[in-house]
Amino acid sequence: MTRRLLLSYLSLILLVLLCLEVPFGYVYARGEMSRFAGTGQQGAVMLAEVLEEKVEEKADADVPRVAAGFARRTGSHVIVTDRVGRVLTDSRNTVATGTDLSAEPDIATALRNRSTTGTRQDAVLGGETFVATMPGSSGTTVRCVVRVTYPLGGLTEKTRDAWLVLAAVGIGVLAAVTLIAFGLARWITRPVRALERATTQLADGTLEDPPATDLGPPELRRLATSFTHTAARLQHLLHAQQAFASEASHQLKTPLTSLRLRLENFEPYLDPRAQGSLDEAVSEVERLNRMVQGLLALARLENSATTPEPADLDTVVADRAAIWTAFAAENLVDIGVSGPSVGLVWAIPGALEQIIDNLLSNALRISPPGSVITLAKVAAGEDPRASAHVALHVIDQGPGMSESERQRAFDRFWRATDAYHDGTGLGLPIVQQLTRAGGGDVTLDTAPGGGLDATVRLKPADPHRPPSARRPRSATRARHGARPPARTG
Template identity: 35%
Template sequence: MRRRLLLSYVSLVVFVLLALELPLGLSFANAERRRLTSDAQHDAFAIAVRTDLELTPGSIRGSTALRAMLSKFAARTHDEITILDSGGHVVAATAGGPALGADLSANPAVQVALRGDDATREIEASGDDILNVAVPLIAGRDVGGIVLVGVDLSGLSHRITSNWLRLLVLGGIVLAVVLLVSLLLAQSFTRPLHELQRAAKRLGDGDLGARVKVPEDPAELRELAESFNATAEHLATLLRSQQSFIADASHQLRTPLTALQFRLENLEDDAPEHRDDVGGARREVVRLSQLVDGLLKLARAEQAAPPRTDVDLRAVAEDRCAAWWPLAADHQVTLETDVPIVAVRS
């Protein structure tokens, strides 16, 4: 029962944790990705506004001022910033970026920007995920150049993974606390049942004073404990009444049996010709006296089951045959015993 209670508590908590932490983790990942994209777009537009000043009709040149501006942005954002001309060739780039004159027209984001639209694309370069934001530089009606901002997504992945780990640790702590509390609750529920089980065993072993403490809550366990105590008390009363009756009846039987035994002894001396019959009757009286003594011992016994002893089955059969032989002879019946020497527990 304890395992079932713990399983139900833990299953419920795991379900609640999954229902809470999965949306939280996904929401954090989406929010971080949106924030990173928004920052990259903001930086790209800011660079585009400043780069417009470097435009000449239909072309863009990489001046010292432009390279200095890119270095300043890169130092603040740690992004890779590249300026392309209208043909998709590099005219200026931050340190570590593509070489001057390199053709980036095959970049998906650049291809969209060359058509005059803003573009945000996620690509894989050298095994790393890179977010590319391309903003066209409009000169008149034509695209005079492109601002390409590349953001390394490894930092984003690290933050998302760290957040999942924090949620996992938090869920583990909550689960451990709930497991401990559930264990205490389960013990409080099952302890009265274990006490009831032990009391029932003691009662079955003959301890008529076995009782259980009645708990205040829950009501079902309180009613069960009260019912058990009432049943045990009723059973003890019945057994005491039975023992009293057996003891009283045994005492009442012993007196006439003793008197009968004395009379048979006197009759044996006065009628020698009936000595065998009188001797058999005396043996029956002795056996009956032993039976009454056994009933007295049973009435006084505190244990539910009397101690077992070995009984010779052959001797019992021969004794019964001898006791019933006179009656069988009167009815012309022959009694014989054919019992092997066998000891039984009785």
């Protein structure tokens, strides 16, 4: 912003200087030329009058002396002809005496008792010259013609010097304005830079350096005051929400546990016909407990910030597959791992374990006996859909999802119509939140041959270069108990 303000100031000043100095320079140059031409013409007229008298008095011998003296004093070139256009004298001896010049336009015009002036290139004087051709006449009788050629070199140098002075003045003004404008732009943008730093800090969760409210123009001061007030309010709300997320789990855990124990204590005293209702009530309490834990986990994910770190995806996949194999064996389902070693990926601490646990839990619940759940790793650049990301596919052989169901699968509390009643609808939203916190993403597709392909795309990690991900969030534990939960949308 400082640069743009500085450029705007300089552009305006440069425009003003051009509008002032260029016309002034042209006016000055034309004025000097006009004065030079007037002086030269007046000198030529006076010389023509003197020489006309010499010719009239038959003192032709004095003509060369007078012409040479004038040429020497003015630095000009003088040619004098008689009344028919024959050369009487040439101050520089470039034209022989007696040469007929009556055919030349300016001489012919002067012989008709009319004077001419103008500029032209002259080989004798070298460069551009001003030429004044005057008739030496008495009344209508022309006795001689005088051509005086003045060099314009001095005038050109004077005009060039004037342009140089104007340019130097303009550069000086621009330099002075640059210093003033830079200081002014820095003064104006200082509150904006402070607001930018404060906004970055607030986006990371804590405003440690609030912008000063007494710097810069009044409008920016008011903006800084409003921002500080808004930031304080937001921080208060965030802290209150974080406090709720940390305290609610402890406050809700005890009554839910107590409720479950009380329901289980009813079992010896219930009619056998009510046993089914008791089991359903206990199951609903368990589902409520998992739902509360899931909501609290999402709240903590959204309210805290943690920087992604390199994590070994190969090790995590092998570890989680080994742990879940025991659960899968109970349902006669096998878990397989395929694909090459993919190395390190960016993820917030503990996120990979939770992502794989939730996806395996969902896949295991709907996998038929005798089927296989595959954890397929794809290196960066090998999967066209994953672009430059490392991909992890969790593929089951269950009933799959329709297109409309896959579009809604990451909505909170949504569950497929055929899902078991004890699902919470929070598993996939947690997976999506954890994946995006590390700069990746997750999608659901139909697996070849049926079933569901949950694809997690993660950025390959360079330990020496931090990821350019969106603001990361902490990986608060989001598992819903040791047993695989019901399939959630």
